[in-house]
Structures are given as C-alpha cells and as structure tokens.
Amino acid sequence: DMGISDRPSWCPALAAALLAGGVFVASAAPAAADDPADLKAQYRRPNEIPFPAANPYSDAKAALGHTLFFDPRLSGSNTASCASCHNPALGWEDALPVATGDGAKALERASPTILNLAWAEPLMWDGRKDTLEDQATGPIEAAGEMNQPMASLAAELSAIPAYRRMFREAFGSETISGPAIAQALATFERTIVSNRAPFDRWIDGDDTAIDEQARQGFVLFNGKANCAACHSGWRFTDDSFHDIGLKSADIGRGAFLPDLPVMQHAFKTPTLRNIATREPFMHDGSAATLRDVLAHYDTGF
Template sequence: MIAPPDNPQTSAKILLGKKLYFDTRLSADNSVSCATCHDPALGWSDAGPTSKGIKSQLGGRRAPPVSNAAYAPLQFWDGRAPSLEEQAKGPIVNPIEMGNTHQVMINTLSGIKGYEDEFKTVFGSSPITLDQVAQAIAAYERTVVTTDSPFDRYVRGDQTALTCVEKKGLEIFNGKGHCTACHWGGYFSDGRFHNLGVAPAPGANPDEGRYAVTKNPADMGAFKTPTVRDAAKRAPFMHNGTEKDLMAVIRLYDRGGGPDGSNLDPLMVPLGLSQKEMTALEAFMKRATVSLNPGVADEKPVPASEFPE
C-alpha cells in the first residue's frame, strides 16, 4: 500500500486513526462515528438501503465500503474527493451524517487530554488540526485491505479453493457475464463512473451522480464502480440500495441495465445468461471473493475503555 508522501504510515498514527474512526465524539451529538456507516461487520458498509446519520436522518445513497478504498483513485460514489484524507473531512460537516463543524470537532478532541497527547506524539506538534485528524483516519483506512479470499488462493495455485460451480462462475465473470468490463484487476474495479440505468428509489428524486461534480452531461446518473470483494456482505446493492441481493443485481445486468435508460453506459448490453449461469455467477461472488483475512474480516470496534479521556 502506497501512502502519500505527506502522510507516511506509522503504527502510532494508524492506532490513533482507528480510535478516531470508531469514536462517536466526532459527531455533533456523540451518536455517529465513521464505523456507524462503514461497519466492519457489514462489509465495511451498513445495513442500508441508504445510510442513517445524526438524528436518524437518512441520506440518499448507501455508504461505499471503506475496505480497499485506498486503491480507488477517487472517493465517494461521485468521486468528489481526490484522496482518503479529503474524504475523511466530508462526513463530519455533512448535516445528514455527523452534523458537526470542523472547528467544533477539533475543539472536542482538543478538550480530551488523551487525544491531545496522542496527536502531539504522532505529529510532533500542537494544537490538533483538521488535516491531522484526516491524516490519522486515512492512515487507518489504508490498512483495511481484504485479502486471502478463496479467489486469491485459487489464482495462487490452490485448485481446491473454489468449488466446481464457483469456477464456472469465475469463467462467466471473465467472459459471457461481461463483468470485467468494469470489475477488473486485484481491486475488482476500474475506478471509473458508469450509468447502469438504476432508477431512483420510490419517492426519491433522480440522483445526478458524477455529473454533480463534473457538469459533463455524459456523467449524468453515473456512479463509481464498487469493488466486488466482500460484496456478499453488503446487501442491498447499487448506490441507492434498490437491488436487494446479488441475484437481483445479476438480473439487472442480464437485462442490459435498469429501467432508466436515458443516459445508459454503452457497456451495458443484454447478456442472455441462463438461470444456471446466473446461479454460478452468484456462487462465485457470494463466497469466492469474501476475505478470509481475520485482521480485516473480523475487525472489532475499539472498546469504550480504550478511547482517550
């Protein structure tokens, strides 16, 4: 994992970032942490269909997974943040998420002697700054890399790591299923933005997606390709949680996209998969891409007794 030159990884910084990640005191009313919407037990996302923030407010999108996000060139569904550091700053001041201000959050942390001491140890200076908070959280998030899945073992030469059905699913994933048009490489994502024809959730307004950032009409309704790694832990699916399970997602792709075809990505074409082929593809994604690395797959929240006071 390559860290930015101005934010090198250190064990002390990673530990500080982990504490901040799980600490609800970053929010305005001490009710929401990063882990509230990016829960290790839920594939580093949440139960959805969209994310719930301060005062039980619902956002319009699901929380993208933190796992492997360090490999993404841009952050958020619409790519509005160029780095994990910049991403970490956003939810703090989002009125629907943590509902705080950066200054109030810094004042809160500065009033906790344990944090004041840790920040000084890690960064060698005081007072605490917003950039330091973001750098610590990003340093921790760069350690959240899901590896050692049955797929990883298979490509390393363990022919027993996948079942016969999963091997067939991998073949479809790489071929007739057209999945690798966007979900390729070790990250299982091209990091780009595509319109899949996903309709708004009932009662919701259309989401402009990447267009809200670029103002390029070609980006209207386009969203970043999520990783397939650990996807089975993150139902429901799509940016707005409108597809309830993996089979529903497969059927959407098999149809050549969702019902909103107004700006459909040209990569979206009908696939003509049989039920047997769809079942095999589902089997591959359901187990073969789920991490067996206990350091990430079984990450536990910071105990209350270990938060700085």
Template sequence: MQTLPILALAAAAMLAGPAFADKVPLPTAADRQWQLPAVPMPGDNASTPARVALGKALFFDPRLSGNGATSCASCHNPSLGWSDGLKTAIGMGGVVLARATPTIVNTAFNTQFMWDGRKKSLEDQALGPMKAADEMNTDFPAVIDRLRAMPAYVTLFERAYPGEPVGEETIAKAMAAFERTVVSKDSPFDRWLAGDARAITLSQYRGFRVFADPARGNCGTCHSGPNFTDNGFHNIGLRGAGAKPDMGRFAIRPVAAMKGAFKTPTLRDIALTGPYFRDGSAATLRDVVEHYARGGDDRSNLSGDMKRLDLSEQDKSDLVAFLHALTGRRPPVTTPLLPQ
C-alpha cells in the first residue's frame, strides 16, 4: 500500500519532466558577453540635450540638401527602422543607387562606417551623404549662409557649441550627437540576459544557441558582440549584378580578400529593416538564413568565414525567431518643429 504514493510521484515526475525541460534556462555568465554597454561618447563631442536638439533639427531639415526637398530622414526613416524599406536607396532626382540604405540604429557603437568603411567616425560619416552628388548634393557654402541667416538656428548652435561657428564641423558634430541617441535596447533578448527567463520563447532561445554555435549557425563569428557586428568586411557570396560588380571594401583597401567584401551590419532591430544585404536581394529574414545555410551563391572570392551549414528546418525557423527577439522597445519619435 505504501508503494502507491511512490509510484504516483514517479509517474507525475515523468509527466512533469518534459515540461521543465521545455522552459527557457537563465543566461550563463558567458551569455552576458552579449549585453549592450553604455553608449560610447567622444571626448570632444559628448551628447548634451542642446546638441541632440540641434542635430535632430538638422537631420530632419530638407533645406540642407541641394534640391531643398531631401533630408537625412528621407532615407533614414524612423518608421522604417531608420532605413527606407527599399532594395537600394533612391538618390537625387530619383536615381536608383547601387547599395541599400543602412540603418542608423546603434551606429554609436560602430568603429567603421558606410558599407565599404570609408568613414572612420560618426561625425565624418554624417557629412558623407550630404556631400555626395547623387545623394543629398548639399551646397555647403549656401547652406551655411542660410543657417546663419536664421536667428532660431543661430541660437541652437550657440547653445550646443558655444564659441564655435556655424559650419561644417559643428553641423557634423550635432548630427552625430543626435544619431548617438538612436539606440536599440531593451529587446526581449536583452531582458532575458538581465535575468527574465520569460522574456523570450523557447524557439528564440534555441535560435540563439544555433546562432552562437560555430559548429551549427556560425553567425556569431561575424555578428559578434553586444551590437552583433565585428565591424569587419566579408564577401558573403552575393551574386554580382551587371557587367561591373560592386567591389565593396576593395575600392578602399585594394587587397584580394576585400573584393566584394562589405561591412557586417548590426542585427539589432533587424526585423524592422528589410529587405536585406547591401543589394536588398533578400526579401525576408528566412531568405537571409537560407542564403547562409547554402554557403552563399557566388563562391569566387568567398570569405573564409562562410561555409555550408547543416541546419534542420527547425533550426532555420528558430534562427528567424531569435532575430525577432533583437527588436528593442522603440520610444515614439516626433518630427521637430524646424526653425524658420
């Protein structure tokens, strides 16, 4: 008679076992290497409310462009993950450009800028599209004269950079200060790393394990660290388009390994910024996973970090689920009232 409770308990344990096994575990100490640190600030351009306010006005102001109708926000739209939702960017006069518009989310953590890494700081990067004839085509002398003629803008500059003139340098610094506030954090993955085992689903947890395992997903080799980028350049085997393929980093650093190599983008907020890759050739995150699973398409100068992956359908679905867990909570973005 006394054996019945023991048998009942054993049976209950057998039934309960799978349920406990299906719970998302808490992160390990090693997992916490993925926790996002504080936003780094340069010593000569630390963000202040005045600098951010000026930079935001400049970022949204179309009068800084050559045609007076295109602002930085025209391509880096906060409603579209701070990108534009297009395969490749649309430039001045409706010209279709060769590369996709990268998000500005978490650019504060980058050490290389632009798809080919030709800019070395966020301040330097801020002026790049403005000076490009096929992007914003800004006439800087005319724009600076216009800004100096607007008392409200002059006041904004004086508050942000006392004693410094209204010019290219202060424009670049203010826009960089604003862009450093565009940070994706507090995603389900971040909340899991902070100790909330209920923040992510079991599928997302499995996807993270596939992602981080070099023998399975191998994703963390390039999409490494808290911002999910190694700030490096890799040829991932995209098929070349047209008679003159985009050589990427090779144009800046002419060594053979850089032919067709492009900067590793962050995966923060990646679910909001499709289509994907520098040419917009992947419509969905599942397309991205399939591309990596087959080891790329053009293997003529493939990165050594690329390899075919032995992934099950469940692995692929879990990887996509994990990528969705990298979407941060987004505070509402209001368009500033521009100085007149």
C-alpha cells in the first residue's frame, strides 16, 4: 500500500508528471510537498557525467564502445548485439516482457534500460554487478544470453584490421582483451544520458514547460501517492531494492542477501526517465502499460 488507496487506479495528473520527464543522455529523501523550492532542487540534473579514475573518458574509447555495442559479432551466433536487448528506439530496452537469449529462448527477466547508468551502481535487477566494467561482458559470456566466450571474441575481433586500429587509438595497443572490451563498452554506456525534458526546463524555472495537470501530478508524486519514496532525484530512482508485491518466484536481491527478509523478492528501482517509450514494465514485464503500474500500486494486484 503506497498510501493512495482512496484515489482512482488511473490518475491522469500523476501519469502526466511521469511522461513529462524524457531523452539526451542515491538521492536524499524528498522535501515536504509544501516546500516547492527545496523539492524541485532535488530533481535538478547534474552538469557532467562521472567517469571513474580507473577508466577515464576518451573520444576514441567511447567510439570503440559504440561500435562494439552494435556489433552482432559479440554473440556466439553472430546474430545478436548489445543493442538487440537495449534498442535506442525503445528507450534502450527491447519492448518485450522478458529478454530473449541465445537460440531465441526467453529469459527470466526484462531487459533494463541502460539510460543514465553512469550514476546507477550497483547494477542489474538484483544488484549483482558493482560497476559497468564488471557488468559489460557478463551478457556476452553468459551461455543463455550472447553465448560468446571472451577468448573467442578477442580472437575474432583481432582478425579485423579496423578493430585493431580502434583498440590502438583507444588504449595505445592493438592487443584485444576482455578487460579492454569491458572498458570500451562501459565508457560508451556512460554517455547514454536522457535528453533534457520539459520537466527539466520546469525544474530550472520555466513555468510554462509543463501543464497544470503535470504540475498537479508532481505534487501527488511527492506527496500523497508517495512515489518519490523510491523514485527520487533527477533520474527518479533511489538505486535501492524493494519488494513491491509482484507475484513471482524470483527472489531477486534476496539470492545475494538471504539473511535479510526485506530483500527477499526485492528488485532495483528502475529510472522513470523516458518512461513513455519503455513498455512493458517491471522486472518480469508483468505490467503492460503505465496504467497497469499505477493500478498495481493502488490496489496491490
């Protein structure tokens, strides 16, 4: 119960607020709804993308990561790229209830968006990856996903002169390795940042950027509806894990924290950025529309 059981299951004002936020590329608890200046300040976008000291940004590295991300040779079958599950036209997801892996087999969970991952650690629905460098090659090597051993991929790419040149430009050496592939992919993924949306212009002081219904939705979102308890900050996520009562045998974060009852069936709070292009919703794709999401929080079903 999110404290909204006395309102209709579909709230146009709340939906308008969600859809106002949209595409470029652990927040404090929200301020009281009667303190609009402080509250809006908590949703202000950062000015720069953070890159780790161990993997600093370079144009050459980002360009290499971009090329790798869209290359189906990263899969064992040479038919699936990272973009197969993280399509830029679909909010960097795939519009499927659950992802499809090697041999067109359905996986257990939905493909999460890669928007704004530079700020999003830990990663994955269950938080099992600490960094983008750690996460980037996981799906490549997973037998059920892209099914490509890293040694085989490195040998395949090493036979391509253009790739040897790109690795030399990015890393100073034509040697192609798993860690270098991971660093390039992670660098590119950190550049995938939501564009400034009407919501951002409103936060920055343009009172005409969103309409009255969306402004009412913002008040609900941070007040009675209590959405901001989990979807806080400019990315609309607390980067934490919650059990929201979905009917699923998947225990999520609980698999890694078995002694914490609150983490059983808990999954990472997804960002709400670009929400209009990212149906269906939830870690298992069980909510087909935004209306279904709000109905779940309203009724518990």
